[in-house]
Amino acid sequence: MRAGETAGSEARARYERIYHTLRDRICLLDYPPGMRLREEDLAAEFATSRTPVRRVLARLEDEGLLRSVHGVGTIVTDIEIDDLQQVYQLRVELAELFGRVAPNVPGPEEMRQYRSLLARCEELVRKPDAREFARLNMEFFHLFTQLTANEPLRAISERLYYQTTRIWLKTASRLAAYEDMLLNEIHVFQREMTDIVAAIECGNLLAAGHIRRAHIAMSFARLYAAAHPEGASAAPI
Amino acid sequence: MRAGETAGSEARARYERIYHTLRDRICLLDYPPGMRLREEDLAAEFATSRTPVRRVLARLEDEGLLRSVHGVGTIVTDIEIDDLQQVYQLRVELAELFGRVAPNVPGPEEMRQYRSLLARCEELVRKPDAREFARLNMEFFHLFTQLTANEPLRAISERLYYQTTRIWLKTASRLAAYEDMLLNEIHVFQREMTDIVAAIECGNLLAAGHIRRAHIAMSFARLYAAAHPEGASAAPI
């Protein structure tokens, strides 16, 4: 809900609520790739009819998270790291635009949230948990987007982020060295946040964008390597 | 329709047809800003019920071209050059990515299309027509997007393009120096196409992106100046 926007009907609010709920479930793998969602079940859960649910599903389909097939069902799309290379490449380029295009210096409240995330990250090092890590990553992303005042850039980055974020949980869950990978990712993430907060505190938002860019690219490279164990070829980004 | 995609049902095809038809009408000002669309009229025109129409309208609303208000109607959004500054700024940055990210060298067929557009542009110089100019601009845009093989970049650029393209027709139609502005824009557009084709023929896709970037920025500046006649401040891009 954007500030300053007309409160509007509560119908819109319910629509947004269902949308965010389903999107989170898909991206946290509560709805794993390939799972079939029944519109009537969702309608029952949200105490409504199929009609509003279908609008949400249509949007999630436009965004590439779902695929409705007549006579079959509404299916959570599967993702492969190879198919996401283009999206990652674009995310890498866009990361640099934060802090360069319409830079928006964070206020005290936002800095407090950054520190809160860092604290939760330290907690996570002691008790690693993939799902909590994914959530933390998500919240950090939303905080990071506020580095720019450019609304379309925020919206587009969000769209691309949610197209890719599942791949980490999916890849990790299949791996033998699951625990090691998780702990490593948490440490890397901790360093990324620390560095970005440091850059912001210096007032150097451009640097924050560059750090973010590097980490997105490296994250892709690690996922690519994990999915291609004997791959002689390096990650294409 | 992406190549290699399952042909799918004809229901999907009809959905796409309605979507593209309405989007073109909005962007060519057949449906001017503020106009109210009646879902039943549209349903009757496309020989279907309100349900499929509503799905199209929902998508156009997500893309910012429409706004549905309960009890009032579905209204074509109004646009002001000042509100589009952020979108233009992002388009400027994205333009540079074409030809740099996943460059896709045009084949003979595409070069033929470029030359066809140039020929139609020369024709347009002799018989200026705002609507035809807008159409030509649109077709050129689609051709230009093929400079990259990065599908998400294409999709996002298209979304942003259709959010902004109406502003030219709207601004021009209100201006006293309408004829002069139109002819000038056509000449500028002719030069832009000529330069970009030249860059492509040199195999320098990066240059094509830079030219495009410059022209998007200048186009915004001209529109901004036209909308702020006594504006002491320069265009913010």
Place this chain on the structure above:
DNA sequence: ATGAAGCCTGATGTACACATCATCACGTCG
């Protein structure tokens, strides 16, 4: 026993009746 044809089930897609909401015109009251 095996293969194919056809039905049966359950899903999404469509159509339509109804609910809800905003606007405007009209009438009534101060």
Place this chain on the structure above:
DNA sequence: CGACGTGATGATGTGTACATCAGGCTTCAT
């Protein structure tokens, strides 16, 4: 005479029955 309240009207939002479609299971013929 003006202003406020109320109902008519027409729009979108919702709920639901039905149409359409795909896939699996059964059944019959070979």
